[in-house]
Amino acid sequence: MIGHLVWKNALHRPLRTALGVLAVGVEVSLVLLIVGLTHGMLHDVAKRIEGVGADIMVQPPSASVFLAFSGAPMPEALGSRLAELAHVKAVAPVLLQLSSSGGLDIVYGIDPASFRAVSDGFFFLQGHGLEKPDDVLVDDWYARAKHLKAGDTLHLLGHNFHVAGVVGHGKGARVFVELHTLQQITGSPGKASLFFVKCDQRSSTNDVIGEIATLLPRYQIRPLQNYLSLMTQTTVPGLNTFVYSMIALAGAIGFLVIFLSMYTTIVERTRDIGVLKSLGASKGYIVKALLGETTLVCLGGIVVGIGMSYGGQFLLRDLFPTLTILITPGWILRAAALAIGAGLCGTSYPAWVASRKDPVEALAYS
Amino acid sequence: MEPIVKTEDLWKIYRSGKVDVAALRGVQCEVLPGEFIAVMGPSGCGKSTLLHVIGGLAQATRGRVLLDGNDLTRMSDAARTMLRRHKVGFVFQRFNLLPALDARGNIAIAQHIHGDGFDPHRFDTVTRLLGISDRLHHRPAELSGGEQQRVAIARAIINEPKILLADEPTGNLDTKSSESVLRMLRKLNQDLGQTVILITHNPEAASYAHRVLHMRDGQIVDGIPVD
Structure with a gap:
């Protein structure tokens, strides 16, 4: 039932949900394309040197x-x-x-x-x-x-x-x-x-x-037999810092978008929260419902982000055939974990605020 | 017979800026199981506050509230939440249905929060009794005010609460829908033995009750049996 509530709430405001999904998608694709580009370029150069x-x-x-x-x-x-x-x-x-x-x-x-x-x-x-x-x-x-x-x-x-x-x-x-x-x-x-x-x-x-x-x-x-192993991010001065800065930026985008979206959500649903409390819903139930909604948005965003990354890869290859973008399963998982982690962090404060709302004040909200 | 609700010297004081405002001033009352009580009084006399305190939505400042033997004034927020879940059903003036869910979802969520899972037999009985069986797949925005209030009543009684607290349930309804909702409340009381406390401004609505309590300035000034 809580899954049903989460799903219906997400569908109730389709534009907001779509924007959340898109923002998480941008976050995921930013990570995958930046990392894919750096790894791809290093890998490509190394393979060519080995290929001599x-x-x-x-x-x-x-x-x-x-x-x-x-x-x-x-x-x-x-x-x-x-x-x-x-x-x-x-x-x-x-x-x-x-x-x-x-x-x-x-x-x-x-x-x-x-x-x-x-x-x-x-x-x-x-x-x-x-x-x-x-x-x-x-x-x-x-x-x-x-x-x-x-x-x-x-x-x-x-x-x-x-x-x-x-x-x-x-x-x-x-x-x-x-x-x-x-x-x-x-x-x-x-x-x-x-x-x-x-x-x-x-x-x-x-x-x-x-x-x-x-x-x-x-x-x-x-x-040259193991040249590929020498070509890592750590061997380029500053590259690791750049990559991790971009990942942090992507995570911050996800965090802020979800935070603002969920904060707006709980303000808008103040009376609904009051209703749930009048029915005897615990604080945990309300937190779980909001975290569930974020997880749903993040999962949608991850799928969209992976699609955007492969789309970006295709587009960049078409525009710049010498570019190599390496999207690996390992980094897809890491980007997904980042998106969910940032989303849940972004929701935790609004969810905590929602769970502590006074039911009488919440029911009087208009 | 033990009262289902008993208040003793019940006070509720709100802090408004630097001023204390007493919404309830030593309320004494008792409600027996199976009673249908109406509470009347002018706006601001404390009717809704009394309902919120009896239902465990608000904490009393002083005095005692016993609900089915449980002293709400000694309970934590979590314990009062648990009590509401199992023993209290609310019906509000503004219906307060969840807009994202259809009528079925609005009723079923109360069963889910209650924790015993979906009981299709109870669900069918209640929805048939309230005449909303054919409106279950409609969202609140697609229902009339009377239908919304009947869904709200179904949600309130689906878990067989010890007491149904209705805060001006006909305040947003036309005369015909109001009569329909009040008949439903009386039917629930008569057929199922549901204890009901009804807050109302309307003497006609109060006439459906066994007893009317009049409030003024945070106190119950009399309790008149209805003929």
């Missing part, structure tokens, strides 16, 4: 696991010393440059031959490899986002490049140009930001890492 196919990545001391933050402080010639080490099959120098034309993208300056040796080459969907200094390769997601095809012109880093080919995604970056071209554009002749190292066999990886550590003490030497 190399076994080891060498970066200068103090370099970040996030390649976009790296400069070009290593001499390219260091690559030949790495290539001389035992069990090293191939070494590919890569120069990184962040491009902000039409979005933030890392451009890889690569030597096609050595990059092919460590990565087993690109999978070409259109066109051919880098043959001329102004050639550029883009992956399929980037091509879709920028509406590019082989033969088109791409304005990048202040230069016009010729799109030589479109390749399958997952080889480190989404945009590749000749190493020497990028060195000239960035004023870093003979420099590289990192080296990808391919071992003769995967089991030799640790031995090679040891040799490189001896050769280049203090350098960042990372096996």
Whole structure:
């Protein structure tokens, strides 16, 4: 019966209930999209680095696991010393440059031959490899986002490049140009930001890492097999704070909307509360009825929020194909728990006020 | 026979700003089981306050109220709530039905709060007796005043309370509906032995009762049997 009362009360004021559901939906989708976007971007970058196919990545001391933050402080010639080490099959120098034309993208300056040796080459969907200094390769997601095809012109880093080919995604970056071209554009002749190292066999990886550590003490030497595990929120300065601030903001939205909605509700239903008390309803009964109504609104909001999140994901993917939004069951549960928790907290004070109303005054309310 | 309601030197004093206002001033009365009592008096004489105190909605300031042997003046708020649930039925002037529920829901919720669950036999008996069996799926806004008041009476008696307290139940009704509601109250009293205390301004309404108590300035000034 209390469920029936809760349901009927929710239906009695459909607009208010709908607004409550929508607000909780916004709260849930805010959490899922913010977290999904950060996790998705990290996951996407990590998968692409792993997808290069190399076994080891060498970066200068103090370099970040996030390649976009790296400069070009290593001499390219260091690559030949790495290539001389035992069990090293191939070494590919890569120069990184962040491009902000039409979005933030890392451009890889690569030597096609050595990059092919460590990565087993690109999978070409259109066109051919880098043959001329102004050639550029883009992956399929980037091509879709920028509406590019082989033969088109791409304005990048202040230069016009010729799109030589479109390749399958997952080889480190989404945009590749000749190493020497990028060195000239960035004023870093003979420099590289990192080296990808391919071992003769995967089991030799640790031995090679040891040799490189001896050769280049203090350098960042990372096996790429578990690169994904390095790319977490905690490794980006401030990202955790940002994510948790957004979650707190979402929770505050849910709390305030439910608080105001339920406070208005109990003022409006003052006489109803008096009637329930005259029938002998306990304080607990009244609190339970109001908490039940909040739970119903929150459950509706969670369903709407999940729908809005997947809708947002679909829309963002359509507008920005290079964005990755990762909505996971774990975060859906956490967002749902946040919504219910914030809602119940928001209702607790109005429910307490309602349960303590004087029945005679409540019945006289008009 | 033991009275179902007994008040002894009953006082109720309200604090209005810095002024104490005595709504009841030493009320003495007794109501026997099965009696139909009307309480009359001018506005502000304390009729409704007396009803609220007898029904456990308000706490007395001084004196004693015994309801079916329970001293309400010594009870906590929770205990009075429990007592209302099991022994008292209220009918109000403004019907006070829950607008979100239909007539059936308004009656059934009283059974739910009472705690014994839905009793379909009792429900059918009461709704048939009050002539609302065919109006049960209508919300209060879809019912006439007389129908709403009959639903409110059904809600009040569904749990077989020891006493039915009706606070000007015909105050918002036209003459025809008023007569219908008053006949219902008398029928409940005669057929089921339901004890009723009726607050009213209307001498015609009071004529349905066995006895009329007159109040003035917070006191019962006389108790006249109705012929």
